Amino acid sequence: MFEMILDSVVRFATEYNEHFSSGLAYLGAGVAVIAGLGPGIGQGFAAGKAAEAVGRQPEAQGKILVTTLVTQAVAETTGLYSLLVALILIGK
């Protein structure tokens, strides 16, 4: 009798742990993508400053556009890392 109860408890615990760990992995993936806030703010800031610069100096538009794109792509990197972490966690 006692062994039967113990057996079912152990089975339940292993099943529970399995679901628990995969559930926490999905939760972690969701939390990781919150890092997208940072690049969003940073890119918006860069774009606003670029618009200001074009307004002040319209003849330098080409150079400003190139610089803005490069700096925005660099700022994007942290967000991409968070996306990578999230995808790794989902694939677990």
Added chain:
Amino acid sequence: MLEFTYSNELSPQVISTLIIVFFLALVFIIAGIKVKKLDPNQTPKGFLLVSIMAVEMFNKLIRSYMKEKQFRFFAPYLFTIITFLAFANTISLFGLTPPLSNIGVAFSFSVMTFLVLKIAEMRFIGIKGKIDGLLGPVKPIAPLMLPINLIGEVSTPFSMGLRLFVNLMAGSVMAAMVYAVLHWTAGIIAGVMLHVIFDIFFGLIQAFVFFMLSVVSISMASDA
């Protein structure tokens, strides 16, 4: 135990890499032969005009960031990199797998950047200057600065390769998600916009960003 598994099939990313390499080699060889035959008194036209204009444009761009000596040494490498990446990132328009959605291909770009930076340092500032740069300008805190500088040596190429990989992967994941949700009739309409944004726009921007970061880090590595 050693196993010789050369007969295994290549991954689709490597196959499309080889296709691009073969195609670009053909184009470059043809352009080279045509340029050699070019009459200096005539204006070039067609394919030759386009290639000459592209080379001139990138030469001008690289010259504004580098000195003449470094420019002569590194400009061929940088132009090759940007042509390969521009083709590799837009190859999925032709139904092939983008090569950089494989992390192995992306990290080979990291290794390449690392080696090029080392070559630039060896050639233009020498081993002594490099060690001096690693120890930092203030000698008493050199033991503190050395680990940070050593990590910085590795992290620049690493992040450059990873950036390429994750950008391409994010695009393909996004496209796969949209295609999974939509019926195929709606998928055709959505696919047009998706591929314009993720393949053409982001792909070309990432190629250009990799090129610009290579230019800047090479000129920094050979200047310091």
